[in-house]
Amino acid sequence: GAVVSQHPSRVICKSGTSVKIECRSLDFQATTMFWYRQFPKKSLMLMATSNEGSKATYEQGVEKDKFLINHASLTLSTLTVTSAHPEDSSFYICSAVGTSGFISYNEQFFGPGTRLTVL
Amino acid sequence: GDSVTQMEGPVTLSEEAFLTINCTYTATGYPSLFWYVQYPGEGLQLLLKATKADDKGSNKGFEATYRKETTSFHLEKGSVQVSDSAVYFCALSSASKIIFGSGTRLSIRP
Numbered sequence: 731g732a733v734v735s736q737h738p739s740r741v742i743c744k745s746g747t748s749v750k751i752e753c754r755s756l757d758f759q760a761t762t763m764f765w766y767r768q769f770p771k772k773s774l775m776l777m778a779t780s781n782e783g784s785k786a787t788y789e790q791g792v793e794k795d796k797f798l799i800n801h802a803s804l805t806l807s808t809l810t811v812t813s814a815h816p817e818d819s820s821f822y823i824c825s826a827v828g829t830s831g832f833i834s835y836n837e838q839f840f841g842p843g844t845r846l847t848v849l
Numbered sequence: 850g851d852s853v854t855q856m857e858g859p860v861t862l863s864e865e866a867f868l869t870i871n872c873t874y875t876a877t878g879y880p881s882l883f884w885y886v887q888y889p890g891e892g893l894q895l896l897l898k899a900t901k902a903d904d905k906g907s908n909k910g911f912e913a914t915y916r917k918e919t920t921s922f923h924l925e926k927g928s929v930q931v932s933d934s935a936v937y938f939c940a941l942s943s944a945s946k947i948i949f950g951s952g953t954r955l956s957i958r959p
Contacts (some may be wrong), residue, residue, distance in 0.1 A: 734892060773853070773938070773949040774893075823892070838947060840885075840892035840903075 733757055733794040734826050736841035743814055744849055751809045751844045753824030760826035764838065768821040769840035780807050821845050829841070851876040851943040855950035858936075862929055863958050868870040869924035870924040870953050872913075880941040882906075882915050887936045887952075896924075896937070931957045 733756040743749050762781050766774040770780055778794075780786040780801035788794045798810040807826075811818050820836075825838040855872040855933060874882065884896040884906070897906030902917035911926045922939060935959045939950040 736892075771951065773951040776946055776948075779946070825893075837895060840894070842890065842892040 732828065732839045734839045736824055736844050738844060739842065740845045742847045742849065745815055746813055748810055748812045749814055749846060751811075751822055751846070753807045753809070753826070753841050755805045755826045755828060755839070758828035759772055760805065760807070760828050762827040763807040764825045765799060765807075765809050766823045766825070768823060768843070774823060811846065814846070819831045819846055819848045828843040844848065851941060851948050853939050853948055853950035855953055857951070858954040859956060860953060861956045861958065864925055865930055867929045868924070868926040868929045869943055869953070870939075870955070872922045872924065872950060873921050874922065874941050876941055876943060879916060880943055882913070882921070883940040883942070883947070884911070884913055884924050885938040885949075887938065889935070893938065902925055909943045929957050931959050932948065
C-alpha cells in the first residue's frame with residue numbers, strides 16, 4: 731500500500747513550451763502533496779505544498795507563475811512548468827501525505843520522479 | 850535555518866562490510882530525524898526514523914540513534930549486501946516540512 735506514481739517518468743521538450751507532470755496516490759487519499767526539485771548530486775528542494783481544493787503554498791524563491799500546481803482531487807496533483815527553459819531541466823519528485831488507516835500520520839510517500847530536459 | 854549535512858559519496862564497499870554514513874543536523878526545537886533510501890528507478894522510501902533524543906530507529910539491519918548532544922543521526926549496518934546499493938538521504942522534519950541532506954550513493958561489490 732501507499733503507492734505514489736508520477737507521469738511521465740521522463741520528458742524532453744523544446745524551450746518555450748509547457749510541460750505537465752502528474753502525481754497520483756494510487757491506494758490512498760492524499761490530503762497534502764508536496765513537490766520537490768532535485769539537482770544533480772544535490773538534495774531535494776521543496777518547491778511547494780498543496781492541499782486538496784486550495785491554492786498551493788510556494789517556498790521562497792519559487793516562481794508560482796512558472797510552476798503551476800493544481801490539487802483538484804484527493805488522488806491527483808499536477809505540476810505544470812510553463813514556458814520551460816533549459817535551466818528548468820531537473821528531476822521533479824512529488825510526495826503525498828494521506829489519511830487511510832494503514833498510513834502513519836504525516837508520513838510522506840514519494841513518487842519515482844520525473845526527469846525533465848528542456849532543449 | 851534548519852539544515853542537514855551528510856557525508857559525500859559515493860561510498861563503495863565489499864559485501865559483508867560494516868557501513869557508516871554520517872549525518873549531522875542544525876535545527877531549532879526538537880525535530881524528528883529520518884533516513885530515506887532511493888533504489889534505482891524507484892521513489893524515496895522511509896528506511897527508519899527517530900522522534901526524540903536517544904531514540905534508535907532500525908529497519909532491515911540498519912540502525913541510527915538520535916544524538917542530541919552531537920546533533921547527529923549516523924546510519925549504520927553491520928554487514929551490507931549487494932541489494933543495499935542505493936542512495937541514502939538523511940532528513941529532518943521542520944514545521945511539517947522535510948529537509949533533506951544531499952544524499953549518499955552507496956555501491957556494494959559482490
